[in-house]
Amino acid sequence: MKKRGIVSSFIIGGMVFLIIVGLLVLLRNYIYYGTFISSPLTPVAGFTQQCLKQSTEDGVFFLRTQGGYIDLPEVISNDPSAYINLGLKVPHWFYNHQDRMPQRYEMEDELTNYVKRNLVLCLDGFSGFSNTFGVSNPEVLEDLESFEVTTSINKHDVTVELEMPIKLKQLAEGKTQRTMKFPKMQTKVETELGDMHKLAMKIMKEVNDENLLEGYVYDMIATSDYLPHEGLEITCDKREWQISDLEEHLKNVIMHNLNYLTFDKTSYEPSGYDYFDKIYHVDLGSENFKQIKVNTIYNPSWPLNLDVTPKHQNTVKPMEYVMSKIFFNCVKIYHHKYSLEFPVIFQLIADENPDDMFFFSTPVYVKRDEPNRNGEVGSWADDIDKIGSEDYCAESTSLSMYSVDNDGNIVVQPSIKENRIAELDVYAYDTTKGFPEGAINGAEISYHCVKFKCDMGATETALSEDGFYVGDPSVLTTKFPECYNGYVIAEHPGYLTERKTMTIDESMDKQTVMMEMRPTKSLFYEVRVVEEVNGVIHERMLFDKEQAFVFIDSSESDLDQSLFYPPGEIEQSTDIVLFEDDFGKDDIETENAPYENITLVIEKGQSYKIETRLFEDDVVTGVSDYNWTPKIGQVYTNNKVVFYVARENTPSMPTDTEGWQKLYEQSQQKSSSHKPKLVYAWELVEEEK
Numbered sequence: 001m002k003k004r005g006i007v008s009s010f011i012i013g014g015m016v017f018l019i020i021v022g023l024l025v026l027l028r029n030y031i032y033y034g035t036f037i038s039s040p041l042t043p044v045a046g047f048t049q050q051c052l053k054q055s056t057e058d059g060v061f062f063l064r065t066q067g068g069y070i071d072l073p074e075v076i077s078n079d080p081s082a083y084i085n086l087g088l089k090v091p092h093w094f095y096n097h098q099d100r101m102p103q104r105y106e107m108e109d110e111l112t113n114y115v116k117r118n119l120v121l122c123l124d125g126f127s128g129f130s131n132t133f134g135v136s137n138p139e140v141l142e143d144l145e146s147f148e149v150t151t152s153i154n155k156h157d158v159t160v161e162l163e164m165p166i167k168l169k170q171l172a173e174g175k176t177q178r179t180m181k182f183p184k185m186q187t188k189v190e191t192e193l194g195d196m197h198k199l200a201m202k203i204m205k206e207v208n209d210e211n212l213l214e215g216y217v218y219d220m221i222a223t224s225d226y227l228p229h230e231g232l233e234i235t236c237d238k239r240e241w242q243i244s245d246l247e248e249h250l251k252n253v254i255m256h257n258l259n260y261l262t263f264d265k266t267s268y269e270p271s272g273y274d275y276f277d278k279i280y281h282v283d284l285g286s287e288n289f290k291q292i293k294v295n296t297i298y299n300p301s302w303p304l305n306l307d308v309t310p311k312h313q314n315t316v317k318p319m320e321y322v323m324s325k326i327f328f329n330c331v332k333i334y335h336h337k338y339s340l341e342f343p344v345i346f347q348l349i350a351d352e353n354p355d356d357m358f359f360f361s362t363p364v365y366v367k368r369d370e371p372n373r374n375g376e377v378g379s380w381a382d383d384i385d386k387i388g389s390e391d392y393c394a395e396s397t398s399l400s401m402y403s404v405d406n407d408g409n410i411v412v413q414p415s416i417k418e419n420r421i422a423e424l425d426v427y428a429y430d431t432t433k434g435f436p437e438g439a440i441n442g443a444e445i446s447y448h449c450v451k452f453k454c455d456m457g458a459t460e461t462a463l464s465e466d467g468f469y470v471g472d473p474s475v476l477t478t479k480f481p482e483c484y485n486g487y488v489i490a491e492h493p494g495y496l497t498e499r500k501t502m503t504i505d506e507s508m509d510k511q512t513v514m515m516e517m518r519p520t521k522s523l524f525y526e527v528r529v530v531e532e533v534n535g536v537i538h539e540r541m542l543f544d545k546e547q548a549f550v551f552i553d554s555s556e557s558d559l560d561q562s563l564f565y566p567p568g569e570i571e572q573s574t575d576i577v578l579f580e581d582d583f584g585k586d587d588i589e590t591e592n593a594p595y596e597n598i599t600l601v602i603e604k605g606q607s608y609k610i611e612t613r614l615f616e617d618d619v620v621t622g623v624s625d626y627n628w629t630p631k632i633g634q635v636y637t638n639n640k641v642v643f644y645v646a647r648e649n650t651p652s653m654p655t656d657t658e659g660w661q662k663l664y665e666q667s668q669q670k671s672s673s674h675k676p677k678l679v680y681a682w683e684l685v686e687e688e689k
Contacts, residue, residue: 044126044168045183051122052115053187056160059114060189067091067360068102068197070110076100083361084302084343090359092343093204097374097485101204101360104197108151115160116147153197158189192292192350196358199292202284203263203346204362211371212282213344213364216261219279220253221338221369228308228316232549232613233332234620241316243306250340251300258296258344267293267351295347304342309368333549335562337368374501375485385451392481393454394419420479422508427475428459428490428498428515432602439473440517443492447504449483456480480504490515496557496601518557519602524640524681525550527565529614529622530674531647539644542566546616550643553609557601565643598641604632610676612645622647624671634678644674 062070065088069076076082076091083089093101102110148163162185169179206212221227226249228241260276262268264283267290271277308316318332343363350356367377396418426445430438445456459474483504490498495517502513527548529540542548542565550563600606607629614622622645 045185047126048123048162048182049185049187051119052160052162052185055115055118055122056111056158056187057189058118059111060158060191060193062088062114063107063111064191064193064196064356064358065090067093067358068107068200070114084345086345086359090345090361092362093200093360094208094362094373099208101201104153104194107193107197108153111153111158111160112149112151115149115151115162119147119149119162153194155194156190156192158191158193159186160188161186190353191356192353193356193358195289196292196348196350196356198287199263199266199284199289199294200346200348200358200360202287203294204360206282206284207362208373211373213258213362214366214371214373216257216280217254217340217364217366218369218371220250220257224249224253227338228318228334228336229338230336230551230553231334231611232551232620233318233334235332239318239332243308243311243314243316246308246316247304247306248300250306251298251304251342254304254342255298255300258298261294261296263289263294265289267291291351293349293351295349297345297347298342302343304340307339309337309339335551335560339367341365375487384453389452389454392419392449392452395479396420419481421482421506422504422511423477423479424504424508424511424513425475425477426456426459426488426490426513426515427473428492428517429473430495431516431518435514436473439475440492440495441474443474443476443490443495443515443517445476445515446489446491447480447483447486448489448499449481449486454481480508482506488513488515490517492517494521495519496559520559520599521602521635523598523600523638523678525563525565525598525643526640527612527643527645529647530644530670531622542614543616546614546621548622548643548645549613549615551611552598553611554601554606557603557606559599559601561598563597600630600635600641602632602635605629606632610643612643612671614645614647624674626672626675628675630676630678638678638680640679640681642677642679644676646670646674 059070065086066072067090069091072083072089072091076095077089082095083091091100093099146165148165150161152159164182166182167179168182221229227246228239233239257276257280260271260273260280262270262277262281264281265286265288310319311317316336319335341363343361345359345361348358365372370377427435428440428443428445429435430440432438439459441459441461443459445458447454447456456478457476459476461472461474481504485501485503487499487501498515498517500513500515502508527542527550529542529546531538531540548565550561550565552559552561552563554560600608607627610624610626610628612622612624613620624643624645
């Protein structure tokens with residue numbers, strides 16, 4: 001009895017084992033394809049699965065390499081300056097003032113369409129299985145719309161699901177033995193595409209909103225020992241640069257410096273240089289991307305369009321100030337502005353898989369030292385196409401309409417095209433008074449589009465029929481021409497010019513434009529010398545063979561001023577400013593009158609960088625460098641600025657370069673103690689009367 005029981009147990013165990021094995025085989029097919037598939041049909045499903053996997057992997061590769069695009073839009077692919085060619089085209093995510101960043105749902109749609117197209121080619125109607133299988137409705141395999149493809153770009157993978165409304169028929173000796181519904185397919189590609197795209201969009205937003213790259217480029221120019229930019233140099237050596245040499249220098253500086261750019265909460269290694277680890281480290285917020293490294297790349301073989309103002313043809317020289325008896329060729333003054341445009345690529349790499357990379361690019365726009373991503377930097381007079389502006393700004397344009405009559409003759413009919421398409425109400429107001437109290441009457445309004453500039457008119461207060469003001473704020477109501485990212489300009493004496501970027505199209509009709517204008521004040525100025533005599537600080541006027549140069553820079557208001565004291569007679573030619581005067585030779589204090597030639601912005605917190613140089617003969621004898629933030633109340637109530645320049649009083653003037661350098665440094669150290677004073681000079685008021 002016991003033996004029979006043991007045998008029965010073995011039989012039952014064997015049956016259970018066979019059942020389990022069978023279930024595993026069935027479950028294997030179920031788990032793999034999402035439905036039960038009989039063994040004879042698995043080759044067809046496996047082939048489809050492989051096509052789906054390969055199409056998805058190829059599509060993801062293009063998305064990562066081409067900045068989120070598989071099929072580049074024609075506006076990008078047909079314009080070589082809208083992408084960087086690395087074999088594949090890396091598109092600019094910002095170009096011609098346009099945002100071209102693809103959203104995640106757009107990437108998913110692109111991948112869906114790509115997978116559908118490639119499945120049709122790859123499956124080829126299951127022609128390789130025609131001897132053993134048939135398809136109930138083969139026409140479906142040629143219809144892209146019949147492929148139900150669902151794409152999802154996730155945090156760490158891309159998932160694609162496929163459903164096809166067909167039935168497979170197993171054939172044996174010309175007869176159908178079995179028919180089954182085609183299984184639902186799914187494939188996954190392990191990739192950080194989702195997070196890389198999210199990080200890339202954060203970087204691009206920082207680049208656009210904060211002018212990130214333009215700011216770094218300006219710093220590279222301003223801190224360069226090679227590039228002529230701002231300031232003053234004492235040297236008798238010849239100074240001149242070819243634009244091509246400056247371009248090559250900038251290319252290498254940009255390449256090396258941008259290589260140090262890092263982003264917080266990403267994968268990066270500190271450079272070990274305090275300057276780069278602090279200045280070139282960018283915080284993008286709290287989100288963590290520790291698994292992704294970011295490289296910022298500029299290749300010197302890529303184009304860099306450079307212009308420097310002023311220049312003589314293709315040669316850049318110091319500004320040629322010639323001051324009789326005082327400035328000779330050993331004093332070099334620089335006040336040069338740089339305009340450049342070049343592309344940069346961002347490469348995002350997954351730490352876990354170095355082959356998992358995402359690329360996008362952007363141009364860098366600098367115009368006369370200012371960020372110009374949206375074309376907000378105004379043009380100079382030489383930039384304006386006056387002839388083209390006449391046609392662009394005209395109220396209408398005469399056209400000829402061509403048609404063919406019943407006899408086949410060409411008929412020409414005159415027609416009129418309205419150029420100005422959107423009527424705007426433009427107000428200009430004083431920022432210190434607000435609106436409507438500070439509405440400005442007589443503000444000149446213009447509109448600038450590329451190289452065209454239109455004078456639109458002036459703001460004015462409406463009059464009633466009997467000639468009285470009706471009390472409404474001054475306004476300009478007129479129609480504007482169409483333009484993408486042009487800018488409205490408001491100008492009025494006593495105010496800084498205000499520019500506002502604005503696209504004009506038909507949707508802008510009847511809109512209101514508010515121009516905030518910052519008031520300015522013109523003041524007299526005077527320069528005095530501060531020096532120590534017998535241990536006592538002494539303030540004096542300039543000797544008659546001394547002269548001072550004051551450079552005032554205000555990056556916040558784009559208000560740069562160069563002042564000479566006393567100014568003498570000035571003539572200005574194309575690239576040269578000539579200063580002529582007859583100065584005495586005795587060391588006596590001169591009665592130098594103040595000159596009305598300085599403008600300050602009436603705005604709280606407005607700061608200026610002041611550089612003052614005192615000259616005697618052809619050398620610098622005094623220096624002052626500092627930042628100055630005058631109080632708004634003092635600007636309002638006073639009419640003169642007194643600048644001070646520190647001079648070291650020595651028994652005799654230095655006779656060598658080292659002695660002059662020491663004197664220069666000593667003066668500079670004391671400069672912050674002698675900042676400008678705003679005073680009210682009654683005698684000047686009387687003179688004006």
